[in-house]
Amino acid sequence: MKWLPKISLLAAMTTVLAGAPIAFATGAHAATTRYEVESAPAVCSGAIAANHSGYSGSGFCDTPNAVGSAVxxxxxxxxxxxxxxxxxxxTTADRPAxxxxxxxxxxxxxxxxxTGTWDAWTTRSLPVQLNVGTNTVRLAATTAGGLANIDYLDVTTGGGDGSPTDPNxxxxxxxDTRDSTAYxxxxxxxxxxxxxxxxxVKLKQRNTIDLYYSIDGGPDVYLQNVSGTVNLTPTPLAAGNHTLRVSYRVVAGSYHGDAVFRGLVLDPGARTLPAAPARGTVEFVGDSITVGTTTSKNALTAYGWLVGEQLGLDHMQVAQGGACLVSTADGCVGLDRRFVKVSAVDGAVDHDFSRYQAGVVVINLGTNDVGHGVSTTQFQSSYVGLLRTIRGKYPQAAIxxxxxxxxxxxxxxxxxVQAVNNAGDRNVFFVNTDGWVPPDGLSDSVHPNDIGHRAIAAKLAPIVAAHLASIS
Structure with missing residues (x-):
């Protein structure tokens, strides 16, 4: 539990210990310096504590539960x-600062x-513009809960080299990041x-691939059958800082070509910079509808992508064309088993869920199970199992x-949903979608077209936003 002393902030801003920042190499053109909170000249408006595990150095800052508590x-x-x-x-509540x-x-x-427990640590990153030389960075609590426990501040300067391991x-x-040269x-x-x-900026590909890319937030550009070193700027940009997004095209759940990222090639002396942070993370679990099959840009014009972009969230579609909820004997890819995997292919390794925590998970499954003979009893049991699996991986997410x-x-x-609610998980919700897809919103009897996906996103985005707000 949090330490709550009855002292003034001014008097408390005295907890400092001797020490020096630690420098780390982080790749070409970039370096990281770590500033431990317990080491001078850092100041903690509370106590340097060591009563929870997993911290770096000799302790962490535990501030009073009060507005204005600071590091x-x-x-x-x-x-x-x-x-x-x-x-x-x-705690289960956000500690904003x-x-x-x-x-x-x-x-x-x-x-x-x-983060679930006081022994579980995570990192929040923010790109900033600093003065050359000495700077002060201050975190001040904006609610009566005070700050989270603060362990250290890493300051990464310079830029990255564009390799797959580039932290920017x-x-x-x-x-799948097991091969450091090919993600x-x-x-x-x-x-x-x-x-x-x-x-x-150029993109290094291994073999032929179709892909979409966007520079400086512009429209997505579609490239087909490209390979090797792919020039994304046939017309050079103005000198300065730019942003880049690359997405490999998905067709009914399968990548068209060799979707392997091998790095970026920049101008001589140029470097990467950190991408702007997202406001949170949402994950969409489903089949070809969630993939965006039959829409103009597949995954990029599906409702999940649209919702994520509208709300400024990191977003992904854990979905494959033809997927079922239930893994069946006749070979339907079942998300009841594949959800925990890094991909849907046979033999895929488990996903590393420490990479991110979803704030909301949206499930749209059951359209294909009928065609594979899944009984209503089996479907309900497997759905309960999937909900419990997701909860185990994302303890705080709204599902x-x-x-x-x-x-x-x-x-x-x-x-x-009712079964897991009755078992004590109240952060799982059934969403009635009657009337979400307009009469002109289907490309066939099953799949929404671009109009349909935009209509679904318009209904779903405020629901996702409300649940994110309720857990923040």
Missing amino acids: QFTIDSPAAATLSIRYANG DISVNGAVVQPGAGFES IRFVGRW VPGWAGAHLKTAFTGTT LALQTFRGRYVPQTQAA
Whole structure:
């Protein structure tokens, strides 16, 4: 539990210990310096504690439960940097804080979400512009809960080299990263994001692939049958900082070509910069409808992608064309078993769920199970199992079980939600989707078209936003 002393903030801002920052190499053109909260000149408006495991150094800052409780770091840096704050929050509520640099708030009410227990630590990152030389970074609680427990501040300066292991490239979704020279996206909608300097950017591919890319938030550009070093800037950009997003095309759950990211090629002397942080993470679990089959850009025009983009969230579609809820003897890919995997292929390794925690998970399954002879009893039992699996991986997430748009297995979906609710999990919800798909919103009898997916997203986005707000 949190330490709650009856002392003033001014008097408490005295807890400092001697020490020096620690420097780490993080790749070409970039370096990280760690500032432990227990080491001077850091100050903690509370106590340096060691009563929970997993912290770095000799302790962490445990502040009073009060508005204005604060931690302050004094750092040395060139102008561009990424701040990474390691923290633990064992409550179920967010512990938001204003993050200030040199007295100016650069991130008001930054979320420090629950990590499940006080022994579980995670990192919140923020790209900032600093002064050359000495800077102060301050976290001040904005609610009566005070701050999360703060372990250290990492300051990464310079830029990355564009390799798959470059920390400035954010791989959104599930990626197989076992080969440090070649990262492979595992499900629909997985994409990478980064920023970069210079006037050109090229993508290193292994073999032929179709892909979409967007620079500086512009329209997605579609490339077909490209391979090797792929120039994404045939017309050079203006000199300066730019952003990049790359997504490999998904057709009915399968990648068209060799979806293997081998790095970026930048101008001589140019570097990558951190991608802007997302407001949270949402995951969509489903079949070809969730993949966006029959829409103009597949995963990029599916309702999950649209909802994530509208709300400023990291988003991914754990979905495959033809997928079922239940793994069947005749070979239907069942998300009851494949949800925990890095991809849907046979023999796929387990996904590393420490990479991110979803705030909301949306399930749309049951359309295909009828064709594979799945009984209503089996469907309901497997749905309960999937809900429990998701809860085990995402302890704080709101789980939304959508009524399938064709109305299949609706009583069983509702009963599965009720079963986990009755067992004590109140953060699982059935969502009635009657009327979500307009008459002109289908491309066939099953799949929504672009109009249909936009209509679904319009209904679903405020629901996802409300559940994110309720757990923040």
